[in-house]
Amino acid sequence: MRDPDVLVVGAGPAGISAAAELAAAGLSVLWIDQRDRPGGAIHRQPSAASTAIAFGPASVRNQWRRLHARFQGTGVSLTGETGFAGIDSDGVAILEQRHSGTTTCVRAKAIILAVGAVERVLPRPGWHLPGVCTAGGMQVMLKETGSPPRGRVLVAGNGPLTLALATQLAAAGNPPVAVLEASDPFRRPSHALALMRSPRLVGEALHYSTRVAFARIPWKRGRRVVAIESHGGALRVRSVAKNGYVETFDVEHIALHDGIRPNTFGLPEGEARPFIIRAGDCREALGAVAAEVDGKQAARRVIARLRGEPAPKPHPMLNAERRAQDTLASLFRPHGDAVPADLPDDTILCRCEGRTVGDLRTLLAAHPGISPREVKLNGRFAMGLCQGRFCADNVAALLEHGGETGPVSADALTGTRWPIRPIAIASLIRDADDPNSSTPQ
Amino acid sequence: MAVTRKLRAAIVGAGIVGAASAYFLSRAGFAVQMLDAAAPASGATGSADGAVSVASKRPGPMMEAAIRGVETYRDLHGAGIFEGVFKERSTFMLAQDAAEDAVLEAHAVALSGNGVELRLHREDALHRTVQNLSRAIRSAIEVRGEGHAIGYEVTSRLIAASGATVARGCRVNGFRTASRSGSLDALETSAGTIEADLVVLAAGGGSASLLGLASALRPRKGQLLVTERAPALNAGIRGSLMSCRYLMSKDSTETRMTGSGRRFGLVVDPLRTGQFLIGGTREETAERGTDADAVRRLLVEAVALVPRLREVRLLRTFAGVRTATADGRPLIGRVRGFDNVLVATGFEGDGICLGPLTGKIVSQLARGEPTAIDLSPFDPARFATQEQAA
Numbered sequence A: 001m002r003d004p005d006v007l008v009v010g011a012g013p014a015g016i017s018a019a020a021e022l023a024a025a026g027l028s029v030l031w032i033d034q035r036d037r038p039g040g041a042i043h044r045q046p047s048a049a050s051t052a053i054a055f056g057p058a059s060v061r062n063q064w065r066r067l068h069a070r071f072q073g074t075g076v077s078l079t080g081e082t083g084f085a086g087i088d089s090d091g092v093a094i095l096e097q098r099h100s101g102t103t104t105c106v107r108a109k110a111i112i113l114a115v116g117a118v119e120r121v122l123p124r125p126g127w128h129l130p131g132v133c134t135a136g137g138m139q140v141m142l143k144e145t146g147s148p149p150r151g152r153v154l155v156a157g158n159g160p161l162t163l164a165l166a167t168q169l170a171a172a173g174n175p176p177v178a179v180l181e182a183s184d185p186f187r188r189p190s191h192a193l194a195l196m197r198s199p200r201l202v203g204e205a206l207h208y209s210t211r212v213a214f215a216r217i218p219w220k221r222g223r224r225v226v227a228i229e230s231h232g233g234a235l236r237v238r239s240v241a242k243n244g245y246v247e248t249f250d251v252e253h254i255a256l257h258d259g260i261r262p263n264t265f266g267l268p269e270g271e272a273r274p275f276i277i278r279a280g281d282c283r284e285a286l287g288a289v290a291a292e293v294d295g296k297q298a299a300r301r302v303i304a305r306l307r308g309e310p311a312p313k314p315h316p317m318l319n320a321e322r323r324a325q326d327t328l329a330s331l332f333r334p335h336g337d338a339v340p341a342d343l344p345d346d347t348i349l350c351r352c353e354g355r356t357v358g359d360l361r362t363l364l365a366a367h368p369g370i371s372p373r374e375v376k377l378n379g380r381f382a383m384g385l386c387q388g389r390f391c392a393d394n395v396a397a398l399l400e401h402g403g404e405t406g407p408v409s410a411d412a413l414t415g416t417r418w419p420i421r422p423i424a425i426a427s428l429i430r431d432a433d434d435p436n437s438s439t440p441q
Numbered sequence B: 001m002a003v004t005r006k007l008r009a010a011i012v013g014a015g016i017v018g019a020a021s022a023y024f025l026s027r028a029g030f031a032v033q034m035l036d037a038a039a040p041a042s043g044a045t046g047s048a049d050g051a052v053s054v055a056s057k058r059p060g061p062m063m064e065a066a067i068r069g070v071e072t073y074r075d076l077h078g079a080g081i082f083e084g085v086f087k088e089r090s091t092f093m094l095a096q097d098a099a100e101d102a103v104l105e106a107h108a109v110a111l112s113g114n115g116v117e118l119r120l121h122r123e124d125a126l127h128r129t130v131q132n133l134s135r136a137i138r139s140a141i142e143v144r145g146e147g148h149a150i151g152y153e154v155t156s157r158l159i160a161a162s163g164a165t166v167a168r169g170c171r172v173n174g175f176r177t178a179s180r181s182g183s184l185d186a187l188e189t190s191a192g193t194i195e196a197d198l199v200v201l202a203a204g205g206g207s208a209s210l211l212g213l214a215s216a217l218r219p220r221k222g223q224l225l226v227t228e229r230a231p232a233l234n235a236g237i238r239g240s241l242m243s244c245r246y247l248m249s250k251d252s253t254e255t256r257m258t259g260s261g262r263r264f265g266l267v268v269d270p271l272r273t274g275q276f277l278i279g280g281t282r283e284e285t286a287e288r289g290t291d292a293d294a295v296r297r298l299l300v301e302a303v304a305l306v307p308r309l310r311e312v313r314l315l316r317t318f319a320g321v322r323t324a325t326a327d328g329r330p331l332i333g334r335v336r337g338f339d340n341v342l343v344a345t346g347f348e349g350d351g352i353c354l355g356p357l358t359g360k361i362v363s364q365l366a367r368g369e370p371t372a373i374d375l376s377p378f379d380p381a382r383f384a385t386q387e388q389a390a
Ligand SMILES: Cc1cc2nc3c(=O)[nH]c(=O)nc-3n(C[C@H](O)[C@H](O)[C@H](O)COP(=O)(O)OP(=O)(O)OC[C@H]3O[C@@H](n4cnc5c(N)ncnc54)[C@H](O)[C@@H]3O)c2cc1C
Pocket: A009, A010, A011, A012, A013, A014, A015, A032, A033, A034, A035, A039, A040, A041, A042, A043, A060, A082, A083, A084, A085, A114, A115, A116, A117, A118, A119, A135, A136, A137, A139, A161, A164, A165, A260, A279, A280, A281, A282, A286, A287, A288, A289, A291
């Protein structure tokens, strides 16, 4: 593979608009995504074998038409099924080609990381049981296979995405028995009014909430899931309302979701060589429209940098999107701590290594003032296969409850590293440019 | 009745050597405070393989010290302190060709001369003893009665057992000398002045500037890899696999490797967790990155030893910085010019093995008792010291 001027990682709205902008400026671009086609989280295209279900409001579908035309017009082509595994200490990007089982190292002058956001899921007793998944995971399955899971489904957590999933499940023929929402947006009229300043968000909110209402899906606000148990081959989910009212649901599936956060795990960033910048939801989770603008911005910064010109000013539209997202966030802010300090000791925190809340408490009690790195090494939190993707935020929140350390960031547990995800040794030792040899040059 | 107050020991550095010193000093009756510029095990101790091994030691004082080092692990294991953190296992030193065979044979003579228990395995017998090994490997020398321990786990256990207080983010910048000549009465730190009756310098590479020994101590980086759990493959490999090249890269044998570039010496260590630890490099730098060239080369060599490692995923890469000395031996003893300052540093790639033993020696020195090993080869005075400014 030839060394490009710029490596763009990700083919969601941010990556598409970055790659197109760079190509239009005449730079050589290597544009990769771990998936085989562009779209990203929001415009995820169904796999070839299944039929597409049209999802989302018109604003979403319009964006996809626009982006599609944009990259087709510039002729930039996606190198699919290629995972970015990180950057080594020499500034070399390590790319894993899944289809051929090989790995390539490239040196780019600049790198734009547009790897999107990931879901947050809070720990709850029983959240590791089979039948529990994330809302995003269920959405991906829906979009890719075109069919909903069988049996009763409960959607629970926090934020507007739970409504989006409920709508999509209903459209696919299996509406959830209920949507449980930890916050109570109807109790915050002033924030709801503020939302009116963003007509697009109002449009999306109306799109999803009217569909939830039409499908007669109960949207239960001010509800927390406090326990999930196996019960006669199904799941028994216990929820508590703000006033203490307990309601139990028996379902086959529960989809959990507690908001999204930038997917920055292990990722480098910096002004050194290569010049690495983040764009879209992986820089700041502002949604798909902002991601498109931000991708273009990132490309312009790179172009200016490579040409030795001054950096362009940030786009004013990002401020408006930030205000809108802030409003949405306050509307959906749950009461109390996100990660409750009183979780039972046997609640799993790290699903990879089976470490519990109790394990963390024991460690903190034995080592007063312990640093995040020691929590990681000695507690084995953020040490497993997912490298902290699922537990680092939650462990950091519980460390803060512990009180002695002050604010703790998940980065202190996950750090900057490569590989950012586990990588097959077989593919790491096979160079794509010389697949017969397993000896690096 | 006179109330005697406990003597205060301040330990600079909370790596394995500092932690072991804390443990033995507090058992000897000292009130111990540990000061670390960052946090426990944030230096070499937290980024090491954990061979508690005689196999890889250079014949002479280092090999003798390592034998006592392994004994100390067994004692602490027996006392319950290392329960679950010290794994007894053999080391298999592997030869891939006739030249390596010869190097190994000479090393085996030195080991058995020191009373180390060895077994020679050849051909089918070797492959019955160690499963999943490449057929290209014809012979191995098994060094018995050694083990493995993870530096940060050992450090955490020792600190908890010592009851010492730990000041994190507390950097020691200098010494304050007492009115009484020849003794130090306080440390100047980023958290203010800390008084002590005894000071132990166990600050790894950070000891150099405090001692004025910048030229005697050098950083030597090592890159290491950790795989995901592969319990079935792991179970068939009874001990650590050490290529003959590893011994040569470490200067453990009489056959030295030439060149000043980075050196590779392969060790594949089956961990208790079912994971594998694969190492490592020796590079003359203090920078802590890992690079694709080195990682690929280590993996190619590891797969050549254990072909089924191909089926496993690489989980992490990291690097640690060893503190090396010009003659390959650590500094353990009194710091010239002070009667109440001890130093223990410069353990290069052997500090996990020697750490607990060194802690014991530190407490013996502090109490004026005979030491577990002869310290003359490790005398800090062998390097020209500058007088420490007050
Ligand atoms: C689970 C989930 C559900 C969402 N649902 C909705 C919704 O219903 N409605 C809505 O308006 N918004 C939704 N969003 C938000 C919306 O998807 C984002 O705002 C938008 O997609 C951001 O665009 P982006 O280009 O920044 O990232 P993305 O669209 O997420 O694109 C990132 C791309 O990077 C690729 N990638 C990631 N890591 C690597 C790697 N290591 N190597 C190679 N490629 C990689 C991914 O495959 C992906 O194609 C959702 C987000 C998430 C996470």
